[in-house]
Amino acid sequence: MHLTLLVPGLLWPREILRDTTFDLPLPALSQLLGRGRRAHFTGEEAWLASVFGIAAPLPAASLRLLGDGGDPAQHEWLCLDPVHWRVGDGAIVLDDPARLDLDADEDQALRELVAPLFAHLGDIVAPAPGRWQLRLRQPAAIQTAPLPTAVGRQVDPALPAGDDGGSWRKLLAEAQPMLHAHRVNRQREARGQPTANSLWPWGAGRLPTAAPTGFRTFWGNDAVMRGLCSLEGIVVEPLPPGFTKVRGDVLARHDALLRSPPSDDAAGWRAALACIEEAWLAPALAAVNSSVLRRLTLVACGHARGVHVTIGRGDLWRLWRKPVALAGLAP
Numbered sequence: 001m002h003l004t005l006l007v008p009g010l011l012w013p014r015e016i017l018r019d020t021t022f023d024l025p026l027p028a029l030s031q032l033l034g035r036g037r038r039a040h041f042t043g044e045e046a047w048l049a050s051v052f053g054i055a056a057p058l059p060a061a062s063l064r065l066l067g068d069g070g071d072p073a074q075h076e077w078l079c080l081d082p083v084h085w086r087v088g089d090g091a092i093v094l095d096d097p098a099r100l101d102l103d104a105d106e107d108q109a110l111r112e113l114v115a116p117l118f119a120h121l122g123d124i125v126a127p128a129p130g131r132w133q134l135r136l137r138q139p140a141a142i143q144t145a146p147l148p149t150a151v152g153r154q155v156d157p158a159l160p161a162g163d164d165g166g167s168w169r170k171l172l173a174e175a176q177p178m179l180h181a182h183r184v185n186r187q188r189e190a191r192g193q194p195t196a197n198s199l200w201p202w203g204a205g206r207l208p209t210a211a212p213t214g215f216r217t218f219w220g221n222d223a224v225m226r227g228l229c230s231l232e233g234i235v236v237e238p239l240p241p242g243f244t245k246v247r248g249d250v251l252a253r254h255d256a257l258l259r260s261p262p263s264d265d266a267a268g269w270r271a272a273l274a275c276i277e278e279a280w281l282a283p284a285l286a287a288v289n290s291s292v293l294r295r296l297t298l299v300a301c302g303h304a305r306g307v308h309v310t311i312g313r314g315d316l317w318r319l320w321r322k323p324v325a326l327a328g329l330a331p
Helices: 014-021 027-035 044-052 062-065 104-118 165-181 183-190 224-234 266-290
Strands: 002-008 037-041 076-083 085-088 091-094 122-128 129-137 198-205 218-219 235-237 249-253 295-302 303-314
Touching: 002 044, 002 266, 014 266, 027 266, 027 295, 027 303, 044 224, 044 295, 044 303, 062 076, 062 129, 062 198, 076 104, 104 122, 104 165, 104 183, 129 183, 129 198, 129 295, 165 183, 165 198, 218 224, 224 235, 266 295, 266 303
Parallel strands: 002 249, 002 295, 218 235, 218 249
Antiparallel strands: 037 303, 076 129, 076 198, 085 091, 122 129, 295 303
């Protein structure tokens, strides 16, 4: 019985983590980081690609469509998500798309608005509000930044690059005034809601073939992860509110830290981390100590980097290894 807990949004630069967690008691996390067996990697996407035996970058569009119950077939797909660009610290920053929370009517109206602009490239479908997929007529020769890793960062360095990068940046520039002037955004602005003022292309590719992972169950709600698990026949279930009995090898994804980056909402991020400590890490470590759980692995990601930490009962007795604060892992 082995639980792998994937926590995106946990790693940030040292100064941010130090200032945000200096007085936050995290004994289970510190013990896990100090006594567990650590390995570093370049980010969540690289870790998932390695675990599922898929070449990076992940074809997130086709995987997400599969995870949402669609049929990607053998088409080329590209995520083309409505997003909000905001001014932050003197630069344009990509806001958390979850804050848009478009309803079905808003989503349809904005999608119909921009569809003719992209018609020469393909057709836009949306299995869920805010999750747009472009079925490409031919592969897109662009290099893009995955939306989850671009959130909270400056937009300019992450805009499409590659052979067709210039034409894609031009399309995005043409879409922005159209979106700004649409009644949906005018109404949202009047209500004080964030507007869908741009689009974010990412995750292009065809549905891949995955390698066996050994996981029996996935706990979580991420659509790309659901698609990956569908490839392997892994059972998908909602994330429990806290650690519970594990049958076989379980992969769980906890997204609470993505909703409130510490640079935007330190109090919300601290509260979410304290909940993960109390509801997941502390009881999971206790289960390892009592041999109810054979192993616990924490996969911590954020800021284009990651740490993989695995601990078993024997590791808990490595008393000479002192606890390590979260900020101690950051550059």
